[in-house]
Amino acid sequence: MTPQDFLADQFQGHRPHLKAVAYRMLGSLSEAEDAVQEAWLRLARSDSGDIDNLGGWLTTVVGRVCLDMLRARKSRREESLEERLPDPVISRADAAPDPEQEVLLADSVGLALLVVLESLTPAERLAFVLHDMFGMPFEQIAPILDRTPVAAKKLASRARQRVRGAAPNPDPDLTTQRRVVDAFLAAARGGDFDALVSILDPEVVLRADGGLLTSGMKVIRGAAAVAGQLATFQRMATSAATHPALVNGLAGLVNTIGDRLISVMSFTISDSKIATIDILSDPERLAQLNLTRLKP
Known part of the structure; x- marks a missing residue:
């Protein structure tokens, strides 16, 4: 050598x-x-x-x-x-994160x-x-x-x-996280406003980044305002194939149409409620993501 x-x-x-x-x-x-x-x-x-x-x-x-x-x-x-x-x-x-991901997502x-x-x-x-x-x-x-x-x-x-306090502390149990995300998905698919509100933190923050097509990131605050996006959630949940995933180590969703990735959703679950929802749907940035770890 x-x-x-x-x-x-x-x-x-x-x-x-x-x-x-x-x-x-x-x-x-x-x-x-x-x-x-x-x-x-x-x-x-x-x-x-x-x-x-x-x-x-x-x-x-x-x-x-x-x-x-x-x-x-x-x-x-x-x-x-x-x-x-x-x-x-x-x-x-x-699947558990590989060693490189474990280092990348520690803390x-x-x-x-x-x-x-x-x-x-x-x-x-x-x-x-x-x-x-x-x-x-x-x-x-x-x-x-x-x-x-x-x-x-x-x-x-x-x-x-x-x-300190600006970002909610996520519940550490992935099973709890996944249960809440599954409840979100069920409410979205069923168009159930009350069910959606029941799993949202009153101070929930939704950030949606569609890139240049939507003039950057849109931020919505509060349970009523976020639940007001139910029609968008329903359209996303019923028009695309939705796959459970880990997004930065937390329970999330990946939405695809055919082989095309259309959005990535990350949830912060705190005290069994959804405290933040982050949605990336920018086609240019989605095309750069490495999704090989999603394959069986």
Whole structure:
């Protein structure tokens, strides 16, 4: 094995962790892959003999790359992920996540939490993600931000206050989650308004991202308003084949017509009620999703 092959092998061992960091930072699977690839390119160009802690070095590089990408979004004033749903990670409902997915989705990183992370500044997000989600000391986070450890700690604290309570805590039992999602589907198919209201949290939030065809993301709040979308839910449930799935580790639904994916639905079930519904129906983004894990 050549030194370069050995280095590549070591890098592959760290790849799942690096992708998990980048996914939490960016909310985009494709951009997360780009950030990880950039880390490899920088490693290949460096003198690896001078690196004492490869995992820490790579995490720092990925953090810097993601920070630059987040700042570039703001400076270009392009459509940000605050106006669209983060990319979902989808797998079969009857199968445990593979090892890479387990790393990617650790700490219950559902779409609802990722949406909240999008409200943070790039610096707040990096400090919160690296410290609160991955346990990196502020002494190591500070140089990435060009701040002091004290300043980095303040950024994470500010982010923590904004995140706390903003995303509902999902019920941990998948059986309970699936039972509520099945009840939603039954109410939708039957056009049963009362049954739908009964499983919605009074403060439920619906986010529907249809992409450019629908001018971005639509947000509806409150049980009455969300239940008012019953006709849309019924049309979706009766005109397409609906398949149970895990979406970011939580009970969800994948809707198809023939071989064409038309929507992905993610539910956050809290206290046996639906607290959030996230629907991605943007054809362009759906076409980029990897659904091989849904196949038997």
